């Protein structure tokens with residue numbers, strides 16, 4: 217088996233342009249989930265460490281906000297070049313600490329770079345509007361300004377892309393930033409910081425405080441933090457939104473998901489089964505846009521399931537660094553145990569297990585592997601339908617028609633993404649108009665919007681107003697002044 221190439225190292229915080237030892241001496245082990253080996257120790261910082269970083273960010277803000285917007289953008293142009301130059305190395309690091317295969321990791325790096333590219337448009341994106349005549353001799357105009365110190369809290373599943381949803385636009389618009397990466401995938405964030413310094417970012421504009429709950433809560437409570445961008449699981453997103461807004465901060469909290477795909481009887485079944493296979497088992501099902509449930513019309517259900525199982529049987533499972541591997545491990549041993557519990561629960565609930573990922577050879581190995589698992593005849597009273605499992609476990613529900621599929625989908629408390637497989641325009645319109653979800657796909661499996669579109673779900677998949685990315689991102693990280701003038 218491929219050995220990870222990262223030497224065991226002690227990770228440090230990054231504050232005011234310096235690598236520093238946190239005040240807290242508590243650390244946690246970081247594992248390579250494909251091998252189970254410890255690859256680093258991450259500090260579990262304290263509120264004192266957060267305060268130190270926020271002070272540094274607050275000081276840096278005073279000058280950074282004054283720097284002309286095109287000059288800020290120019291640093292991001294340089295950063296974009298560095299990220300492109302280092303993309304192979306970044307992808308490998310993602311595979312080592314997260315487990316997704318190298319191809320997927322390269323895709324993630326590319327998505328991160330696209331966010332930096334979008335943020336280089338800050339001079340355009342920050343422009344205001346004017347009206348030369350609001351009354352006789354009177355005119356008005358809007359100007360945009362940064363909001364101050366922004367805190368970013370990110371999950372383990374996209375260690376590069378999700379931070380890049382936040383800090384490039386936040387700093388391009390003149391804010392300073394304190395990132396709290398996932399303690400399970402902290403390595404990539406530090407590399408992002410090193411490259412930011414190489415790009416010429418002034419000290420203190422971007423800072424990292426590693427840790428867990430205490431760091432998050434300190435950011436939420438800190439008086440000098442103006443806004444919080446959060447991405448993670450539903451209970452934590454709800455907590456972050458409530459505590460952050462209670463402290464009168466601007467908060468966007470992107471949460472968990474249980475994404476439903478719908479396959480109608482006029483769909484191209486070969487395309488549907490390939491797309492759903494990728495969406496359900498790619499990144500080991502650890503995507504907020506993963507397909508978790510498929511509502512398939514009864515008349516094509518057998519054909520669809522046969523194809524899906526056949527394709528799942530061909531998947532190569534293993535270390536994502538190895539050639540041809542599609543399915544890597546889940547993130548931790550505990551997450552594997554939780555997944556196996558859900559598979560048992562599904563059987564007890566009476567769902568029909570048509571492919572059992574526990575039997576795949578790698579599922580017995582040292583890394584945290586679970587093979588592709590498929591349940592047929594799932595119903596909406598089952599836990600495996602309701603809960604976000606966040607692993608390679610797919611539930612299939614047999615439905616009579618599109619109306620029933622939409623009813624099933626809309627019963628879920630989550631509403632992140634949803635996909636429809638059909639060739640019928642009327643069905644697409646009905647789906648678009650009536651489905652509860654923020655991100656829709658037609659004949660594709662993972663409808664993740666690109667950097668220039670807003671990214672987020674509805675219902676329990678999102679707390680806040682302004683989504684991540686696109687013009688919503690610009691809006692979130694800026695505040696406006698309207699000036700009304702009479703020239704006398």
Ligand code: NAD
Nearest residue numbers: 370371372397398428429432448449452470471472473504
């Ligand atoms: P998580 O909620 O466990 O952790 C996210 C962040 O919150 C981490 O930085 C973690 O340290 C912190 N955290 C965890 N528990 C906390 C607590 N009790 N109090 C304060 N902070 C806490 O999420 P995860 O397991 O790292 O990531 C997977 C989850 O993220 C899934 O639910 C997935 O759907 C979701 N996600 C959503 C999106 C989206 O766009 N909606 C994107 C990616 C991931």
